[in-house]
Every structure is written in C-alpha cells, then in structure tokens.
Amino acid sequence: MDLKEKIRVIENFPKTGISFKDVTTLAQDGEAFKYTIDAFVEYLKDKNIDVVVGPEARGFLFGAPVASGLGVGFVPIRKKGKLPADTIQVEYELEYGSDVLEIHKDAIKPGQRVAIVDDLLATGGTIAAVVKLVELVGGQVASMDFVIELTELNGRGKLGSYDILSLVKYEI
Numbered sequence: 001m002d003l004k005e006k007i008r009v010i011e012n013f014p015k016t017g018i019s020f021k022d023v024t025t026l027a028q029d030g031e032a033f034k035y036t037i038d039a040f041v042e043y044l045k046d047k048n049i050d051v052v053v054g055p056e057a058r059g060f061l062f063g064a065p066v067a068s069g070l071g072v073g074f075v076p077i078r079k080k081g082k083l084p085a086d087t088i089q090v091e092y093e094l095e096y097g098s099d100v101l102e103i104h105k106d107a108i109k110p111g112q113r114v115a116i117v118d119d120l121l122a123t124g125g126t127i128a129a130v131v132k133l134v135e136l137v138g139g140q141v142a143s144m145d146f147v148i149e150l151t152e153l154n155g156r157g158k159l160g161s162y163d164i165l166s167l168v169k170y171e172i
Contacts (some may be wrong), residue, residue, distance in 0.1 A: 006032040007148065019172055022149050023119045027061055035169065036062065040145050041069035043165050047142050048111035049082060051075055054102065055130050056082070058119035060099045062147060066117050075107040075114075077130050088136050092129035101126070103133040110138030121146040121166055124155030131159070 006029050008022040026032050040062070049070055054063025055077040055111040067074035080089060080100035092108060106136060114134050121144070131141050141162055149156065149166030156164055 001032060003032065003147070004034065004170075010086065019170075021120065021150075021170065023061070023074050024057060026147070028158045036147060037065045037069055039167055040066045040165075043145065044070060044115050044143060046068060047115070048113050049115045049142055051108055051139070052115045052117055053077055053103075053130065053139075054109075054117050055126060059117060060097055063117035063163065066115070066145070070115075075103065077101050077103055077167060078132060088133060090129045090132045090136070092125050097103075101133060103137060105137060108134060108137045108139040112139050115140040115143045116141060117145045117147060119147045121149040121155045121164070122153045123152075126149040126157065126160035128159060131162070 003009045003026060006026040008020055008025040010020040013020040026036060035143065049072055051073045052063050053075045054060050056079055060076060064074045076100035082103055083104055086105045088105055089100050089102040091098050091100050097152050116130055121141045127144060132143055146166040147168060150172050151169050152172050
C-alpha cells in the first residue's frame with residue numbers, strides 16, 4: 001500500500017513555507033491505519049520489545065495500538081504538567097524557544113527494551129528528548145519507528161546509531 005496516498009499534505013500550515021503532512025487522513029482510513037500498525041508490529045516483533053513509548057499526541061495514536069499488537073505495555077510521554085505522579089522531565093529546543101517533556105519515574109523498569117513510536121521524524125529534537133527520558137529512567141531504546149520522515153531535515157543523522165524505521169519518506 002502506498003501510504004503517501006493516504007496522507008493529506010497542507011501547504012503553508014501552520015505558517016507560510018511549511019508543507020504539513022497530516023496523518024489524520026491515514027488514521028481515518030481503516031485499511032491504511034491497520035496496514036500502518038501491522039507494518040510496525042511486523043518490524044518490531046523479533047526485537048524483544050518490553051514496552052512502547054509514544055510522545056504526545058500523535059505518538060499515542062500510533063504507539064498504543066502497536067503496543068497492543070506486540071502484547072506489551074504503552075507509556076505516554078507528555079508535556080509538562082500533564083502526568084499526575086512523580087515525573088522526570090527534559091527541556092528541549094524548538095524552532096522558536098523551548099518546551100518540556102515528562103515521563104513517570106516508574107513507567108519503565110531498568111533494562112527494559114523500548115520502542116519509540118511517533119508520526120514524524122523531522123529535525124530529531126523531540127525524539128532526542130524522548131530518548132533522554134527513556135534512558136534516564138533506565139530503559140534501553142531498541143528501535144525508533146515513524147510513519148513519516150522528512151529526510152532533508154536530517155533528524156536521523158542527529159539521533160546517532162539507533163535502529164530507525166520510517167514507513168514514508170518525504171524530501172520537503
């Protein structure tokens with residue numbers, strides 16, 4: 001299946017010059033959504049994954065069903081102030097400023113093998129923060145898995161030697 005056909009592209013959103021890749025149209029198509037989740041599960045099934053992590057918010061959309069397909073738990077990474085128990089947080093840089101992500105301190109047991117699942121790999125900044133959180137609580141990042149990769153932004157190059165899968169690649 002050509003997933004690019006299922007992803008809506010919106011030019012000049014959220015600002016002029018940006019070509020936004022909208023995965024909500026992929027998720028609305030039951031066959032395409034199942035295909036996407038199944039592709040992740042097939043890729044991860046022999047990697048001894050103990051837990052799947054998904055960053056807010058589209059990482060929830062794809063990460064939770066991947067965790068279910070693998071028969072493992074799902075851990076959300078949230079923006080500051082959204083998780084109710086004790087957390088560890090990491091500040092990271094955005095294009096215009098910074099933000100903070102958090103994980104529950106007890107969400108991942110030391111040594112657990114983690115798959116990070118999200119919709120998009122762009123510059124790598126958000127995912128680098130997620131990796132840091134996973135490693136701070138003792139997890140081992142076994143794979144990073146994305147629906148879309150924007151290759152020209154070289155996020156993959158900024159993430160080092162981690163195992164990375166992207167189902168669809170765009171040159172922006």
